[in-house]
Amino acid sequence: MISGVESSASGAPVSAGPVETGLHARVLEHLGTAICGGELTPGSVLNIDELVDRYAVSRSVVREVLRVLASMGFIETRRRVGVLIRPASSWNVFDPQVIRWRLASAGRMAQLRSITELRTAVEPHAALLAATRADHDEASDLVGLAAKMWAAGKAGDEERFLRLDIEFHRRVLRASGNEMFLRLQDLIAEVLTGRHKHHLMPHHPHEQALQLHAEVAQAIQRHDGERARRAMVELMEQAFDEMRSLWEQAGEPGQG
Amino acid sequence: MISGVESSASGAPVSAGPVETGLHARVLEHLGTAICGGELTPGSVLNIDELVDRYAVSRSVVREVLRVLASMGFIETRRRVGVLIRPASSWNVFDPQVIRWRLASAGRMAQLRSITELRTAVEPHAALLAATRADHDEASDLVGLAAKMWAAGKAGDEERFLRLDIEFHRRVLRASGNEMFLRLQDLIAEVLTGRHKHHLMPHHPHEQALQLHAEVAQAIQRHDGERARRAMVELMEQAFDEMRSLWEQAGEPGQG
DNA sequence: CGCCTTGAATAAGTCTGCTTTTTGGGCCTA
DNA sequence: TAGGCCCAAAAAGCAGACTTATTCAAGGCG
Structure with missing residues (x-):
């Protein structure tokens, strides 16, 4: 059973600080x-x-x-x-607060690029670890999430797809059993929502991306770490290509 | 020319805060x-x-x-x-201060494991990027550093080897052109020096590790990203194995 | 009996004026 | 010109009064 995906699982709201006052x-x-x-x-x-x-x-x-x-x-x-x-x-560029400020500043593209590269490095390894460490429930949930993503993607429900996408990657990171990987989730959520807010996403996710998410989930469930890693690498390459087209059109070279 | 490796290149001392008073x-x-x-x-x-x-x-x-x-x-x-x-x-587990506290606490082994896994994920990708982005001087410096490491390793000069090791990995991360990767350098330095301080390192570095550092440097210089990545993966696997023997003997399962 | 209002207690949040410590720079002397 | 001395500037730290938000419980009402 996949518990409470819509209502922001595990307590923490996806990406909405309670508008700190004071x-x-x-x-x-x-x-x-x-x-x-x-x-x-x-x-x-x-x-x-x-x-x-x-x-x-x-x-x-x-x-x-x-x-x-x-x-x-x-x-x-x-x-x-x-x-x-x-x-x-x-600067402590890993501080979530700093990330948020930078994403809101003129250096947004450089920040997006940095984090996307970081994802490209970390998530495949997280998938690899998850395949050896995820328990039965975690793996099942991942498969279920991938299925829901497929449905949402086909239906063109962007909002829902975004939430599921964030949740999927969060679960993989959590299943990796590495607390630091899990903390990167916050950064990744910022990127995904930012990408969405700025209309930097294809309205209908690529067929291949949908397939790859399922592939990752299945490989993890079957404890095939290398296959999970490779599928995640492909996902990251795709995401990276999409981002690259963005910062190229934004006129920013990207090379800090 | 390799500039100022011994005297703590690029200004920042390797791992010695000025003993904050007040x-x-x-x-x-x-x-x-x-x-x-x-x-x-x-x-x-x-x-x-x-x-x-x-x-x-x-x-x-x-x-x-x-x-x-x-x-x-x-x-x-x-x-x-x-x-x-x-x-x-x-907790903001990427805050350098937090890392230091955790390395000094009972959770030291869990922290070492997390960071080592993070290195395993990031450094190979950094090597890959460095191969496409490093300029001529950066690449030459890396080759020179690898040579010095070889000499220091053979001579059994631990102190010097440690400094060169830290510097080597720092340069690879810097050459990757990703500011976030570079910031991980501080964490990695903490791990390497911590490992040294707690006598968790072989007195004579493995022959293969010496060879692999040279391999990484050469591959970067020749813009062979995939080869650089693979060599770095092997280095990481070796480092990871050494660490694993540590936290197993420390009686801690490591699985947080 | 349960729910809502209200008010008092509490602990953080904020403000202000003061003393202490550090330090950069000017000045003086050898 | 070099070295040491002194002063003023600015942060560091202190003390205490006052403000505001939150909790919790008592009492009133349906």
């Missing part, structure tokens, strides 16, 4: 996007009082925000100097 | 390790005043620490309730 969140959001968006260039200097004035909040709020930004590698504070903006090379 | 760092460190180490179990509740007393610091320090911990997914604060410890499933 001063802290507001200021963090603004500064984070400003740095990701390049409005605050590396090397430039702020100071706390300036930020207190600019956002009309108290020092405590500003200081708490700065601590968080520092832990993300966005800034560095130095006594007698102020708050230094650090270069992109020291 | 109250904030001290309290953060203590709470972070306590949560990672399972001393504070998920669901249990703290409150700010209690922490103020326990660490004998002011509210601002505690609050800044809590904001950082919250951004790592370690805690959640709720009005009228206090500070809730969140389960490991919501």
Whole structure:
């Protein structure tokens, strides 16, 4: 039995933070996007009082925000100097928050490309591991999900297909038994929904993609790791090709 | 020319934070390790005043620490309730700080296993990409590094071999042109140095490993992506086998 | 008896003014 | 010109008052 796919399985909503409210969140959001968006260039200097004035909040709020930004590698504070903006090379690019900011910024395409390459590397290996580690139920659920995806794809129900797609990849990552792979799920969900929101997906998924999802599920169920891996590689290549056409038409070379 | 390998190339020290001082760092460190180490179990509740007393610091320090911990997914604060410890499933397991804490905790073996699997997935793909993207100098440097590794391995100079090993993998990740891959370098360095510190490495690297590093470098230089990938896969399998013998002897099943 | 309103208790969130510590840069001297 | 000294600037940290949201329970109503 496939449990609660529609209603966002396993508690966590797919990709909708509860719209964090409060001063802290507001200021963090603004500064984070400003740095990701390049409005605050590396090397430039702020100071706390300036930020207190600019956002009309108290020092405590500003200081708490700065601590968080520092832990993300966005800034560095130095006594007698102020708050230094650090270069992109020291950002924690795996922080889900950072990913979200970057996907919302001008660097969106570069971010999409990075994550898509990461998926291309990780998901096939996850499928391989899943084939040796998935229990009976997990494997059955995957087969069932692939079947539902096929139906949704044929019916042209994009919304549903997207949800199922995200869920399918989440389950494979979970079945791999590697906690770090599972955490990548959040990033992948961001990419898939982002791709959907920006209308970067074919309205009817390719026949082959539908077939490959089924292939992955079946191979995992039959503990054929190498077959699962290969099918996932093909899926990734297809996804990668679709993305490539995007960032080529977006006029961005993609090569960071 | 290979520039500054010994003296920690590219500025960043390999794995030695400048021993963060200050109250904030001290309290953060203590709470972070306590949560990672399972001393504070998920669901249990703290409150700010209690922490103020326990660490004998002011509210601002505690609050800044809590904001950082919250951004790592370690805690959640709720009005009228206090500070809730969140389960490991919501931690930002890619945060370098979190990795360090986990490597220092009882879950060290699970962490090593996760990262090693991640390497196994990512590095071969990085080698593949590097073969198409690396410029002439990068490729030459890799070949030179592999040669130095061979020499250091044969000479039994562990320290030097370790440094070169880390540098080699860093360069491959960098040459892949993917910023996210490059950031994984920090994690990998933690693993390699950790493995060394805990005497989990053969004193004389296997002949085959030395050969494989050279193979990877050469394949990249000749733009033979598939060959580079395959050689890296073999390297990873070897590293994985070495690690496996470790966590099996450590009595930990490894399956999280 | 169960449900809804209401109000008090509680703990985080925010603000403000203050002291302490660090450090970059100017200045002075040898 | 080099080295050391001193000062001011800015973050780091402290203390306490006040604000706001949330929970929980008591009491009223159907």
